[in-house]
Amino acid sequence: MLTPKALLDSFSEQTARLFAGEMLPKAELENQLKSLLSSLFDKLDLVSRETFDHQMTVLAHTRARLEALEARVAELERAAQNAPPAA
Structure with missing residues (x-):
């Protein structure tokens, strides 16, 4: 399991990649961000x-x-x- 710092660093990198590309429609951006957050929460064993x-x-x-x-x-x-x- 990743340490909290490594997990947040990974999340930060993925979020930066998400916003670095071309501007996505709001609905698609929300879906991708929700998916990213869901993945993060799954790794935290909440x-x-x-x-x-x-x-x-x-x-x-x-x-x-x-x-x-x-x-x-x-x-x-x-x-x-x-x-x-x-x-």
């Missing part, structure tokens, strides 16, 4: 906001379950300490 929010929900649920299980284990350990030894 996730969508929707994916991030979903993972935060999963994490919150998992954390709540873990805390409940930790409380249950602590309760069982206290019960085991207070129980009379088996003969």
